[in-house]
Every structure is written in structure tokens, then in C-alpha cells.
Amino acid sequence: MIAQLLLLATLFAAPAKPTASPKVPAPVRYTILLGGNRAGSHVETRQPDGSIRYAYEFNDRGRGPKIEQWISFGPTGIPTAMEISGIDYFKASVEEKFTFHGGTATWKNRAETGKVTTEQGFYTSLSGTPGEIAVLARALLAAPDRKLHLLPAGDAKIEKISELTLRRDGGKRTVVQYSITGLDFTPTPLWLDKDGSFFAQASGEWFAVVREGWERSVDTLVRVQDKVAASRLSAAAFAIGRRSKAPVVFLHARVFDAERGVMVLDQTVVVEGERITLVGPDGAVTVPAGAETIDATGKSLLPGLWDMHTHVQRNQGLMYLACGVTSVRDLGNHIDELATSRRVWDRGEEIGPRVIAAGFIDGRGPFQGPTKVFADSLAEAEAVIARYHELGYPQIKIYSSIKPALVPDIIAAAHKRGMRVSGHVPAFMTLEQFVLAGADEVQHMNFVFLNFIADSVKDTRTPERFTAVARLGAGIDVASPRVRTFIQHLRDRGTVIDPTLGIFEGGFTDRPGEMAVGFAAVADRMPVQIRRGFRYGGLQVPDGMDERYRASFRRMLEMTKALYDAGVPIVAGTDNLAGFSLHRELELYVQAGIPAPAVLQIATLKAAQLMKRDADLGTVAPGRLADLVLVRGDPAANISDIRQVEMVVKGGKLFKAAELCETLGVKP
Numbered sequence: 001m002i003a004q005l006l007l008l009a010t011l012f013a014a015p016a017k018p019t020a021s022p023k024v025p026a027p028v029r030y031t032i033l034l035g036g037n038r039a040g041s042h043v044e045t046r047q048p049d050g051s052i053r054y055a056y057e058f059n060d061r062g063r064g065p066k067i068e069q070w071i072s073f074g075p076t077g078i079p080t081a082m083e084i085s086g087i088d089y090f091k092a093s094v095e096e097k098f099t100f101h102g103g104t105a106t107w108k109n110r111a112e113t114g115k116v117t118t119e120q121g122f123y124t125s126l127s128g129t130p131g132e133i134a135v136l137a138r139a140l141l142a143a144p145d146r147k148l149h150l151l152p153a154g155d156a157k158i159e160k161i162s163e164l165t166l167r168r169d170g171g172k173r174t175v176v177q178y179s180i181t182g183l184d185f186t187p188t189p190l191w192l193d194k195d196g197s198f199f200a201q202a203s204g205e206w207f208a209v210v211r212e213g214w215e216r217s218v219d220t221l222v223r224v225q226d227k228v229a230a231s232r233l234s235a236a237a238f239a240i241g242r243r244s245k246a247p248v249v250f251l252h253a254r255v256f257d258a259e260r261g262v263m264v265l266d267q268t269v270v271v272e273g274e275r276i277t278l279v280g281p282d283g284a285v286t287v288p289a290g291a292e293t294i295d296a297t298g299k300s301l302l303p304g305l306w307d308m309h310t311h312v313q314r315n316q317g318l319m320y321l322a323c324g325v326t327s328v329r330d331l332g333n334h335i336d337e338l339a340t341s342r343r344v345w346d347r348g349e350e351i352g353p354r355v356i357a358a359g360f361i362d363g364r365g366p367f368q369g370p371t372k373v374f375a376d377s378l379a380e381a382e383a384v385i386a387r388y389h390e391l392g393y394p395q396i397k398i399y400s401s402i403k404p405a406l407v408p409d410i411i412a413a414a415h416k417r418g419m420r421v422s423g424h425v426p427a428f429m430t431l432e433q434f435v436l437a438g439a440d441e442v443q444h445m446n447f448v449f450l451n452f453i454a455d456s457v458k459d460t461r462t463p464e465r466f467t468a469v470a471r472l473g474a475g476i477d478v479a480s481p482r483v484r485t486f487i488q489h490l491r492d493r494g495t496v497i498d499p500t501l502g503i504f505e506g507g508f509t510d511r512p513g514e515m516a517v518g519f520a521a522v523a524d525r526m527p528v529q530i531r532r533g534f535r536y537g538g539l540q541v542p543d544g545m546d547e548r549y550r551a552s553f554r555r556m557l558e559m560t561k562a563l564y565d566a567g568v569p570i571v572a573g574t575d576n577l578a579g580f581s582l583h584r585e586l587e588l589y590v591q592a593g594i595p596a597p598a599v600l601q602i603a604t605l606k607a608a609q610l611m612k613r614d615a616d617l618g619t620v621a622p623g624r625l626a627d628l629v630l631v632r633g634d635p636a637a638n639i640s641d642i643r644q645v646e647m648v649v650k651g652g653k654l655f656k657a658a659e660l661c662e663t664l665g666v667k668p
Helices: 002-012 131-142 215-239 314-322 335-347 378-390 404-416 431-436 446-450 464-475 481-493 501-509 528-533 546-566 580-592 596-602 605-610 639-643 657-664
Strands: 028-034 037-046 052-058 066-073 079-087 093-101 104-108 113-117 147-151 155-168 171-181 188-193 198-203 207-211 248-257 262-272 275-281 292-295 299-303 305-310 325-330 354-361 395-398 420-423 441-443 496-498 628-632 645-650 653-656
Touching: 028 052, 028 198, 028 215, 052 131, 066 131, 131 147, 131 155, 131 171, 131 188, 131 198, 155 215, 171 198, 171 215, 188 215, 198 215, 207 215, 215 314, 215 335, 248 628, 262 299, 305 605, 314 325, 314 335, 314 645, 314 657, 325 605, 335 354, 354 378, 378 404, 395 404, 404 420, 431 441, 431 446, 431 481, 441 446, 446 464, 446 546, 464 501, 464 546, 481 546, 501 546, 501 580, 546 580, 580 596, 580 639, 596 605, 596 639, 628 639, 645 657, 653 657
Parallel strands: 248 292, 248 299, 305 325, 325 354, 354 395, 395 420, 420 441, 441 496
Antiparallel strands: 028 037, 028 207, 037 052, 052 066, 066 079, 079 093, 093 104, 104 113, 147 155, 155 171, 171 188, 188 198, 198 207, 248 262, 262 275, 299 628, 628 645, 645 653
């Protein structure tokens, strides 16, 4: 900032004679797309001193950042100063600063305060704008070996992937695809113009930032990116995992009997091809001649785990299997992208779980979900339901902007086709009304709480559906007659609850600068940039409300136990970091007071039964598909042992968890 002030003083001083002002390029504008819909903007303005200012904002269902970022550069193109201010995705204030001077780098952000003596490195912000990735790309391209040390830690490397000529209204533009490693579990793609200026970055159809006027090119960019990713993921599928030509036999295993909810000691399990053929006590099962044997002494063999609340992306397949998750339920995705993921995973062309799909449907408006599927009339809704039914989807997920008046008819139309209905409770409805309208399931524990504080919440499409529960949830008496009566009503109707407790633990109890409670057990294994994010904190807590927010989460645990005790069906879903967050979700159910064996049943057989896949999945039994997880220890006695995945079997292939993790940059 001092350099800028000095520059301004120079510009406004009266010169001895007129001089030409430095020529400053016009601002460059970008469009933010969410689910293919325009949601915001990103503006790049180059300053006379060579620094860059970015203004970035978008609206995602009432959430979304509004950030300004200023970056100043040294002679090598590496930032020597950076300032970021505004509000983040959940509307928390942002103040982040970095400087490099005289061989010393200092930085301060929501999660970190650091100072280090260094020759220089590229500081990667926690709250920056999309333009920063282009700044990093240009610095990497100018660096020796196209590699740079990152601050506070880590390294990044860039690779040119391809060039692409785009056409628009008779004009054309050549853009270059690059890939940066070192920032995430998988390479980060981006697009630059031939001159190195930022053109676009896209994460599938969920999020994209693209040069204004070129919005229609995003689908093309994504298709090209997908081909590159497919090649990488296909190579991983070839290199990781193997298909045994002989039967595979697990000896001396502790086998989880999901039907009875008990561990059975000293068991032999025989797998031939994709199926389990024999299960029985050691010595009582004939081991086939020439079989490959695996000594499972001291280990537990479980049915593959289910995550019942996901929004899968193709590059997450490895993450799910690395954590023993062999089946997921997708509760909202783009139809074509999801179909591709399912196809390549089912065929074994890439590594990933089995997917049960639910069709997402929302109403149009300022808080609409990131989707292309909307219904503001019954005719529109019936057409959407018919399409999902034709695609084989067994379930519909209603979202927050659906008109309440349409809900009973939407549910009836889906039920008529034999489809389940779940979702967010639409705005201006209560959970009780949603259930009376015929809903089979509700996503997220906050909607259970909102049922009892409806008079205090204006619009559940906004972030208030989180913050109101954080403020007021602690005051709800789970043992009160009103709550108990409603829980019994849920039990009588067979309404399923998908609590996703992990996301509320993070939102209500994580604090800036402290390691996220839900990921503390695995943080040291993670890539450095992922690990930094675990210290960002949750919702911004108003002054004097710290203990209140924590108490509200404890009340969620109490509610979960009350639901379980009353016989209300619970499914284990996360809506969070692929694979790794399911382990924490299961730990939280045990923390709530549900016995660990019952939690394992929830995450295996009961999920398969709910989705009518229990004839093939959910148990370790003859005739079932051999979707299996071998873990060290006994998660029925200590649920956290579920984290110690050693081997996963799915689709007739055996995968070592350590090899899957290594591919993701995760330490075994």
C-alpha cells in the first residue's frame, strides 16, 4: 500500500511540463457460473504500478463471497505483497495480508499468523479470488523447471496440457490448458490466453469463472478437461488394484455380521470373481485349491460402507474407496456428468463406488440451487419426475425454493411411480408439514430443529437455516412433550432422518486458527493446502455466543440419540469431504450414544435395505457381491478403528488403501 500511495503522490504532483499518463488496460470482466447459471462476477483491474486488483462476488442460495484482492509483484512475477478483504462464502469477515521484504515473508489470515526467512516463495491465500490461480500459473511458467515453493508450505508445479481454438460470432480465440499439482488431491486445471492472461477455470458444471462473453465455451472447456482427467484416472485404475485369477480367501478374520450387529471371530471368507461364495469358522470352510490367501488376523472384515448423502465428482472416486466407501447415494448432480461417473466406475474403467442417484428439483428464484432442473408448476414437476424415472432414479430430492403448495402433488406424482421423496424442507414450510405432505426422508439435522423455531426464522433458503439453529438450538428441550410427540410421529410414519452431523460440528464448533475437530485425526496425512483449510473455522460466531453455538451442536447429538431410541430410521450421510468425512460421521453417532455395532449396521445393511439393494449388498454372506473393507482393529468395539482401512474389495478387484492414498497425495 505504501508503494501505491507514493505513486499517487507522484501522479498528482504538478510536473514541470505535461507528460503522458501511463497507459492502464481496461478492466477485464469475468462471469461466475453455478450449475450453468450466471451467479456473479470477477473483475481484474491492472494498476499503473503493475499491481492487480480483483473484485469477486457471487450468490449461491443466499451464500457467497464478496472479496477484493490486491497483489503487488517483484521482478520475477512472484507476489511481494497481498491484501484481501471482504466477506467469505458464509458471510464472515475476511482480512488477509502478506508481505515479502528483505528476505522475510510475513502473513496473517483467519487461520494463520506466520513469519519466515526465505529466499522467496509463492504465498497461497486462504480467501483469495480466482485470479490468484492465474497469477500462480504465470509465476510457475517463468520459474526454473516450472516449479515453485509455496508459502506457508508445500510445492507446486505446472504442466501445459493442450491448446484449444474457440469460436464465437465469427471470431475465434486460442486458449491454453494448464494443470497445477500441489494444491489439492488431484491436479487443478485452468485456462490462459496465449499471452498468459486468465481466461477460465471450471470445476465440472458446478462452478466456472470465464471471460465475459465466452460463457458458452464452458461446456467445451469441461469436455476437454474431462478427457485429460479420464486419461489420468484410467491410468490409476490400471496401476492400482488387481483382479485375482484365483479365488481369494480371507483367513482368521473378525467378520461383522450386519444382520445381527455383532462381530464373529475366527472366520474364513471365500471370494470368487465378484461374489462371496463361502463364509464360516476357520477350519470348517474348505479353501479352494490354488486360492490366494490373505491373513486377516487382528483385523475386521466388513461390508463396504455407504455414504448416503453425496454430490459426487468424478475425481473423488479414489477418495471414497480409499476410505472403504463402496456405495454412495448422490442427492443432486448434473445428469450427464453423473451418468458418466457411474458408467466408468461400474465398468471398472476408473476407480469409484457404486452410485444410487436421486433426482434434484428446485424452484426458480434468487436462492435457487445450482441446477438446471426447475419446476414452478405441477406440469413442470411431473415432466421432471418422469424423466428421472425413465433414467432409473429411485428417488427425488426436493429443494428449498420449491413452492410449498406444489409439495404434496410432487410427492404424490413421485410415489405413483414408486419413487421415494426426500429433501430440504422448502422455505415457508415446517418439517411437520413436509412429513404430512408425504415426504419419506429429510436431509440435514438443522431442519428437525427449524421445525421448533419456525416463528423465529424468516426464510430457510438463506444462511439463517444454519445461524438460527446455532443461536437457538441449545434452547430446544429434546425431552419436552412437544419434541417427544413429534419424534413419535416421525417413527409412526417411518420418516428417515439424514443428519449430516459432521457439517454442523464444523459450522458450530470449529474456530479460526484451531484444527477442525472432525478432521484432526487425519489432518497430518493430508496435502498441505487441504490441511491449511482445516484451520479456517466454521460460521462466524457473534460476540458472547461461543458456548451457545457449541451447546447447540451438543443438542444435535442429543436429538440424534432420541431419534434412534424412538426407532426413527437414520442414514449415515455426509455432504462433505469425500470418503474421509464418513468416518467422522460414524464417530459422532457413537458420541451421541448409539452403540458402535448399530452404527456399523446403519452404514452398511440398513443403507442397502433402504435403497432395496440388500439382495446384493450390505452383508458378508454367500451369494452377495464382494464389496468388502478390511480394517485393522475392531470398529464394533472402537468405532474410530474404521479409519484404519487396509484393503478394499469392489467389482472383483482388490485395492490397497495405501496405494489409493498415495495417488491422492495422502499419507497412508
